[in-house]
Amino acid sequence: MIPQPQFDPSHYEQQYLDLMRHIWSAGDERVDRTGVGTRAMFGATMRFDLSDNAIPLLTTKRVYWKTAAREMLWFLTGDTNIRELVKQKVHIWTDWPLDKYRRATGEDIDRDSFEQKIIEDPEFAEQWGDLGPVYGKQWVDWPVYEPAGNGLYHKAETGINQIALLVEGIRSNPGSRRHIFTGWNVAELDRMALPPCHKTYQFYVANGKLSALLQQRSCDLALGVPFNVFSAALLTRMVAQQCDLEPGELIWNGGDVHLYLNHEALVEEQLARTPSGAPTLHLLRKPESVFAYEIKDFEVRDYSPQAHIPAPVAV
Template sequence: MTAELQYLDLMRRVWDGGALRGDRTGTGTRALFGETMRFDLSDGTIPLLTTKRVFWKSAVKELIWFLSGDRNIRTLVAQGVHIWTDWPLARFNAATGEGLDRDGFEARILADADFAAEWGDLGPVYGAQWRHWPTYDTTGDGHYARSPAGFDQISALVHGLKHNPNSRRHIFTGWNVAELDQMALPPCHMTYQYFVNENSLSGILYQRSCDLGLGFAFNIFEASLLLRMLAQQCDLRPAEIVWMGADCHLYVNHEHLVTQQLARTPRAFPTLDIVRRPDDIFGYRPEDFIVTGYDPHPHIPAPVAV
């Protein structure tokens, strides 16, 4: 059985037997609660769905953006990555009534740094929490002031994997309860944990919410890619990525996507090579990653619920 079949099985079970639920976007979903999948990374393969084409280079750029700690879409837009644009665009149009389309909005983001600073900011999303979790210093008068740098969870993770591999605390998270209402979108792939055994590295990704039709393909690929990067930086062998989903859902307007994917036969996952080892986990570039043998079925377009 190919590893992708477990994903297709979950998609089928959600669509056929999931609870019909309202949701934040007003679109409606079918959902199951509490699911698990496992993907072997020890043979050099990477879980990149083949039952539809996944634009994996955009996923690489998104992960590097997360690791940079950035919270503004301008860097992504400059690289032709549009996956985060819908949220600030909706906020801009709601506030101004201008009715800009995506292309017009992104053109202004690139052309005007002040406009980008105001309207391209997503709040303290993923990378901001990964790299700059808020910390506070005493001011000496009984008060506290927020530290500009915050706590770097990723640097701490790498240090721990290298120097205390048997720890049960190799964890980072984006779920900062105090700042959820400031985020364009609270983290869906929210908590990661790692396990070292005999110089091999395994990881768990816990998702509070997973859009199986659109989001999962990026989520599992990026989690696996990050594990490969961590393994390289810490001189470990990649072993396994375990995916745990809480609210696993399909949007009711994605019936065409579900029908097409379930009718397709999955193919073998491709291999991933990292052709350069930078000085640290933050030094990777998109061209450092080579995917070989990716032979997917055609892309299936579907609307994003914002």
């Protein structure tokens, strides 16, 4: 039986818990790429108010928001190697290159030892730490091909910076319906360690406020979505500040929204908890560009979540 705790239906987190409860109770049981198996539904929406510095951090378990913020800053650099992440003790992308290394070499190396080699040996990092052209590469350096003569083309040295174009577009033409960037580059999906889950972002300006809509194709509701929602809200706040706009709303659209079958303990524990509190996110300065933020520029206040709930990542 799924617990039914007392709850405040107006709390922003309740929609997340209701979605989790519905999927665990009535979702379709499906075989998935990882072999773990899921309960899932197709198509879901959540809306989060970002005004007055509100930030949609879960309170029924701790979300390590600094990890998510560091990942977002890393995306904006266009880097695709885990080395800079693991230097900052961010481990969320390590499982994919680690699994590739183990399969290729047969060495049963543990994560800490693998990450230490990534940090200490640049050549090892170059060979084994790269994820392929994932998120940030597509966001800030989407590949462009130029004519090379005789019907041939070559790759241009500089690709399209979708984020820079987004900011400029919002500043110069706020009413446009083309404030979009995406990581879903069909030609390069097979070179990515993981095709983008949070794949397309669209922005909307009205009444001096910037709102964002995130379309996420694959949604690990227990582990990934809490990070994705916070990260999208953070990026919206950054872009809004750069465009001299107030934050409006974040709309999250999920495609395949699922809970892994081995997350039963997490689901039942989290659904037994009651959300509370109203954390806020504060940007402590306005850098010269959206690419110049640092982790010290972000401060979350009034965040007192309940304890972290561990669960395995399906790779």
